[in-house]
Amino acid sequence: EAGVAQSPRYKIIEKRQSVAFWCNPISGHATLYWYQQILGQGPKLLIQFQNNGVVDDSQLPKDRFSAERLKGVDSTLKIQPAKLEDSAVYLCASSPGQGDYEQYFGPGTRLTVT
Amino acid sequence: DQQVKQNSPSLSVQEGRISILNCDYTNSMFDYFLWYKKYPAEGPTFLISISSIKDKNEDGRFTVFLNKSAKHLSLHIVPSQPGDSAVYFCAASGNTPLVFGKGTRLSVIA
Numbered sequence: 001e002a003g004v005a006q007s008p009r010y011k012i013i014e015k016r017q018s019v020a021f022w023c024n025p026i027s028g029h030a031t032l033y034w035y036q037q038i039l040g041q042g043p044k045l046l047i048q049f050q051n052n053g054v055v056d057d058s059q060l061p062k063d064r065f066s067a068e069r070l071k072g073v074d075s076t077l078k079i080q081p082a083k084l085e086d087s088a089v090y091l092c093a094s095s096p097g098q099g100d101y102e103q104y105f106g107p108g109t110r111l112t113v114t
Numbered sequence: 115d116q117q118v119k120q121n122s123p124s125l126s127v128q129e130g131r132i133s134i135l136n137c138d139y140t141n142s143m144f145d146y147f148l149w150y151k152k153y154p155a156e157g158p159t160f161l162i163s164i165s166s167i168k169d170k171n172e173d174g175r176f177t178v179f180l181n182k183s184a185k186h187l188s189l190h191i192v193p194s195q196p197g198d199s200a201v202y203f204c205a206a207s208g209n210t211p212l213v214f215g216k217g218t219r220l221s222v223i224a
Binding site for chain 1: 118148157160
């Protein structure tokens, strides 16, 4: 079974530029999560999708971050414009259903904003 | 305000000995707890979990203990192996999104 795929693996941009990350969850998994992990911290949930609907986006900085999962499969997370404090690893995870605590994580995208 | 705390950033253990990783939480509404393991350049992988109705859960070399009155859980690895060297995250939920601790880096020395 293929795992959660993410691209790109690394990205360096200047502040005020925009960036997009892509995630393809495990086939058949209804729930998709985007996490932000700042160096030295644990992952923090940004947004949770159930199929193509948003379940929780309470911690998503909506003035600069957006995410979509149009067909209920893969998803993109966008930052526009980026700030220095957005430097982090962005992790995508998926689970078979809503409320599943055991989530399967992708390798992450390391973003550096200079 | 950190709801899940892992107060030891790092831990070194000799191969074959027991590793004990600790986690404290403050939210009494948490009722499910998990441990994730993370290798460099990889995403976290699920290791073991425990519901608040239990005080112990065992899976092979890994055992998680929960002390609800102290709001404390611990992960025991016996015997420790060099391949266990990784960062271990404690996570908790109470019908809410998972809240992760900052992690503890375990180094198992051969």
